[in-house]
Amino acid sequence: MTDQTTPPWTERVRQAITPIAEEPWTAALAAHAQQLAARELVSVTLFGPYDAGKSTLLKRLLVENGTPVPGWLTVSGRRETFEARMIESGGLCYVDTPGIGADGGDEQAAEDALTGTDVLMLVLLPKLLTDRKQKDRVLSIVTGEFFNPGTPLPLPHGALLTVVAQADLIGPSPYDAPEEFAGAVARVRRDLDLLFAPAPDTDVHIVVADLEGMVGADPAPEPVDYEGTGEWDGMDGLRTALARLPARHDELRAATLVRFWSTAAAHVLRAARHERDRAEEARAESERDTGHLTSLERELDALDAAARAELRTAVREELGQLTQAAPTTTGDALRTAVRRRLTGTFDAWSARWGREVTLITTRAGAHADAARTRPGAQVLHDYLDDVLSLAAAPAPKPDGGVSPLNVLGMMHLFDSIGEAVRGGSRRSFDRLHGRAADAARTEIAEFTDARATAGTPAAMPPPGDTAPGGVPGAGGGTGGSGEATDTTATDTTATDTTAADTTALPPDQGQVSAPSGGEGVADGMLESGLEGGAALLIGYLAERRAGKEQKRLSKLRADLDRTADDITVAAAAEWQDRTVAPARTALRALRPPDTLTTAQQKRLGELATAIGALEDLLREPPA
Structure with missing residues (x-):
């Protein structure tokens, strides 16, 4: 517990960083933190493996919120996202990031975005995480070790949304075998619970963002293009969870600033x-x-x-x-x-x-x-x-x-x-x-x-x-x-x-x-x-x-x-x-x-x- 004379934790972190990195660098860091604190909207970052359906999911959320799809948000069978991009919709600021694990990918840009996000939407493939390196990295984010290796800093309750966006690829068809489909969804949910056992406090959503890719690369779809799947596609639950976030702006932002300074401190500590x-x-x-x-x-x-x-x-x-x-x-x-x-x-x-x-x-x-x-x-x-x-x-x-x-x-x-x-x-x-x-x-x-x-x-x-x-x-x-002995050779001469x-x-x-x-x-x-x-x-x-x-x-x-x-x-x-x-x-x-x-x-x-x-x-x- 701290008294009123004790500076806030984030200020004490800055004070500890300054002797190591010196004032110019620390001042730039503080300026970033000030900009972060001044953001009006709650930020939601989509993060996950390449081809997990992040862009497809974001596209659907934008369409159903009535937000025009930007030109950079493309959906295709090849890698399209090379840098973090943002767009405001439904009272939130979404950040789409490059997929992790892509050949020559920009994983750094994706992890970069995590440093200052208020909410993380972790988008996974139906097969979840089969690559050991990816699994360890994602688990470090879920547990909060990514932000503070010593004392994990997990995101607040409701600020970590785990989404399987391509549930229609699980196996049974939701149209032809709805009960089998529901059973398969339940199994994936259990697998997620086991996967995230170290940090079970995750809000899991298994959704069908675009059934069989029917909308696909359409640059300007309409809400009607997604009709007919509402009973089983899981999108209603996800939208409800997202709708709760704007009211939690101050709470989420305070936690974000702590993670921000903690991440910075961890970087500085390694360098020190x-x-x-x-x-x-x-x-x-x-x-x-x-x-x-x-x-x-x-x-x-x-x-x-x-x-x-x-x-x-x-x-x-x-x-x-x-x-x-x-x-x-x-x-x-x-x-x-x-x-x-x-x-x-x-x-x-x-x-x-x-x-x-x-x-x-x-x-x-x-x-x-x-x-x-x-x-x-x-x-x-x-x-x-x-x-x-x-x-x-x-x-x-x-x-x-x-x-x-x-x-x-x-x-x-x-x-x-x-x-x-x-x-x-x-x-x-x-x-x-x-x-x-x-x-x-x-x-x-x-x-x-x-x-x-x-x-x-x-x-x-x-x-x-x-x-x-x-x-x-x-x-x-x-x-x-x-040679000097020659001088004493005789007394007579x-x-x-x-x-x-x-x-x-x-x-x-x-x-x-x-x-x-x-x-x-x-x-x-x-x-x-x-x-x-x-x-x-x-x-x-x-x-x-x-x-x-x-x-x-x-x-x-x-x-x-x-x-x-x-x-x-x-x-x-x-x-x-x-x-x-x-x-x-x-x-x-x-x-x-x-x-x-x-x-x-x-x-x-x-x-x-x-x-x-x-x-x-x-x-x-x-x-």
């Missing part, structure tokens, strides 16, 4: 569930990408830390070994040896760890490339396309008239519900991000482009093939920690030894040049560190010559460690800029941005709430 499943799959795909890339980023962080630690140890070892140089080694020769030894260390270190970084980015690209074959990847792509490019599709607008076919012709609107629901994802995104929506879409567009090109050579950063300070990578220099070492260096490797584009902070730090390390070693060797090295050995070791740290920081900073940072950027480009995942979560919440509300409403429609 599909969209929820799609959004859930898209979110799961985003989470898979995020999880994998988070793992790779952590791996890159660990690799970066290990590389720095290794470099620090290597630099310390190189400087430590140089403390064993001959005391007579000159300053220039020692500077050259420091540069050469450390350059070789940097070469090998940068090449080794650059390859490790490249492996990580290559794995990221391979994962993204393989992910494109997963079903979820296409779902995510479609979802992103909706957010980025799906304009709010204008909902079909009803025209200004109140013709029953304007409001009964609903399927063009229902057919657009999927697009309307997808458009809701974009509008939800815009509401979430407000003025920043364009910037958020740009971020998502960049992510989409990165996904599209991931795995291609151009999409991945190059290997870390450049040593700090712009020194070529592995293979670019001949220096190495092993130290100057000659270091001179030989210097000439063995490749051209320009005695200088640490700035990277292309100008000298950076890291280059200055590296130069300063190299110079400081050389100065410490020169001082230490001078004290060795004076025999004082033991007094300063521990301090020298500490100073060299600090210098090694300074050199490591500078070298690692350049390597970070040249190798690690581009790799990190490449990984982050493939990570679904927060603007996307937040929007996905919000849309899923909106859909879950609206789906729950619709399910609750459809479980308890008004009686």
